Amino acid sequence: MSAFVCQNIESILPQLRIMCGDRVDTSFAMRLQHGSDETWNLDAPPDIVIFVKTTQEVSDIMTLCHLHTVPVIAYGVGSSLEGHYAAICGGICLDFSMMNAVLEVNEKDMDCRVEAGVTRKQLNMYLRDKGLFFPIDPGADASIGGMAATRASGTNAVRYGTMRDNVLNLTVVMADGQIINTAKRARKSAAGYDLTRLFIGSEGTLGLITQIQLKLALIPEIVISGVCHFNDLRGACETATEVLQYGIPIARMELLDNLQITAFNSYAKYHLPEKPTLFVEFHARDRNVITHEVSEFKNIAEQYGGTDIQIAEKTEDRNRLWKARHELFWANKSHWPGKDTLSTDVCVPISSLAECITQTHNDIKETNLVAPIVGHVGDGNFHVLIMFDKSSQQDVQKVKGFCDRLAQRAIDMQGTCTGEHGVGIGKRDYLLIEFGPAINVMRDVKRSLDPKNILNPNKIIVL
């Protein structure tokens, strides 16, 4: 009797050890680290962890796993939130942290090529002297491979788009070990099916992304951040909507509700009024332009009750603000000590944002939850950060009911059950509601590219 969840591993383990040596790790601690996350998803350690080094090696491993029907799961830095890498069928976890080379930067074309394990902060550090940056910022220092696989976005998406918009080409290892490139390096193409976009957001279920050609953006010459307080959530949401309708090319527009401001203040040593607040940022090439944009924003905000608008132009002030914004998870952990955290997200058409957030806020009160709301409101995307006790069955049921209602509310408003976190295990049921018969098409695609169901099996869809 094998000790492995996936018993077929036994027969290929000696070959894996010959191929990868001591980069094959079967220790319990390593397996647990690669099979559990900060959320309420099941701890499901893989049977073994391999720290991969090259695309060819990933291909060799997939060839073996395909022959012997062994599940394979890709792992970046473990920052995903919906149980994406839980090894629910056992198998092998491929850790990409050793594939962390920036392979090329084409300054004139404003693109670069990286291995999947490069993190976004590492890349931006590498680029900092070139006047270019990689603009997708999900907060966590995620790996670029993981960000592509989950179609990540974050605070800058309102101006710079999501991973969908910023990848030119992917190197992908298919289920049977075949290595493909999904495109060349041109900015646009009408040649054949858009395989690049098919793999972006496929969460490792259709192929393993090993290299990514990324678009880069010019570092803006002038950056101004600001904070603006509102009497109610609706005023903040309406401001966001109108900023977009005026075509103000704002770079970030983040909503924090009053409860979130409370935790933010105590963690980051700020003294913001405990009111719904927009954090905004403007990027421009010219001082007159940015001054005009800031004044337009102020005019709109004031119409909706926005007051006490504070502007930060110094780099250190801006960095302090956004660093604190990105550490809300830890702010909440520290403000509600001992509580577990669940971060869920939905995204709705901007015209429904105020209504969706208001209804959700009421639901939080009625359900008696501790759950700050944080939104990338320029995209119609917002998060609810639920503080609860995952060992309490009652708490879990209450939170589950709330999440179900939230997803249904977003879908009813012609939105989506996840704007940026992805599906993993956590949102599979909502996907059926959101897509109806289109799920059959997704199933057909999955079956055709992974007929043995070995690539991150039972994530996104269950066959």
Added chain:
Amino acid sequence: MSAFVCQNIESILPQLRIMCGDRVDTSFAMRLQHGSDETWNLDAPPDIVIFVKTTQEVSDIMTLCHLHTVPVIAYGVGSSLEGHYAAICGGICLDFSMMNAVLEVNEKDMDCRVEAGVTRKQLNMYLRDKGLFFPIDPGADASIGGMAATRASGTNAVRYGTMRDNVLNLTVVMADGQIINTAKRARKSAAGYDLTRLFIGSEGTLGLITQIQLKLALIPEIVISGVCHFNDLRGACETATEVLQYGIPIARMELLDNLQITAFNSYAKYHLPEKPTLFVEFHARDRNVITHEVSEFKNIAEQYGGTDIQIAEKTEDRNRLWKARHELFWANKSHWPGKDTLSTDVCVPISSLAECITQTHNDIKETNLVAPIVGHVGDGNFHVLIMFDKSSQQDVQKVKGFCDRLAQRAIDMQGTCTGEHGVGIGKRDYLLIEFGPAINVMRDVKRSLDPKNILNPNKIIVL
């Protein structure tokens, strides 16, 4: 013996007539119109043409065709250029021109929903009082369904993106008649596989697009067009490259070579110097901003030998210029009477654009072709408009050799064999060179979604 190329049609024709009445057309003239184009692709009339009216009707037809293995080809306005709708296996052509309703406009969300047969000019006429427009402009008054199916772009793409970037949701009828929606209406989503992008550019081979939810853009408050002449192609290309590197948010940047200017002048009654020329356009919300952008452009152009920069701000002057730009096909037809036209396109990384255009220009001279070059140079995309005699075997061979070298040159420079025209029949061979093993993945996807190979068979890839 049936008179049909696809003999299986015989058995379902009575049912089709019951379903669609006199919208089923078997006349030779109608069939020929729906199976021939302006290019050198084979005339291949479908066996019958049906003018469809609703998504449900398309679904009913597909259900029958799937049962009886009858090929189905979608037809918009017939402006595609690579033999996309040639009925090379016979079958039914579905003409979408009667599905031409604008179904909804959501002004606050800046999106709209249209039937596939709505044309882009019709849509922009419909929208004109709302301060919004649909920015993708391929020149021809193409149908939105056709533009989605071929991943169209055009002159505005450098600022507004291509069809890939401007579709929120598609209603698609699958090979077996199943009706799906690929998404909801949120601006971003991480929910499941990106079926929207899978169907965009699939040229009717994976499903039939019947409705499209489109993003719209704000009509710019101020628009300025300009014309600038250069001593050589390289100067014009380097200007385009540097404009992008400075981050000037130019809306259009079109290159016409000296030969093209000659035909342009004589057709449109202009008197531009017969030199490589950039047509540019700036869109902005503020006069100071646009004035600054125009002056930055002039500074860059002058560095590369750009002279005699003329600015047009009046709507009628701008319209006259762009209308003439969009009628180059007819300008060339009139300047070289009796000649056939072939318009081919490639797209390369911007750093290779000057070199690719220069080499191509030399190739045209060496091959002794009459072939003006026109480029959407802000994207690295350019067209060669070849004037030749398609009844001359020698001409055809010469042109074929040139096109082969052009595609190979673009691919060697990490570009693509088509930036916006698509593959159809004309570029299938190049796709094998461009994608290598990724073609197998495309084949797998095609087989899984259209197992009987009835959706526009043998376009893009041959199974």
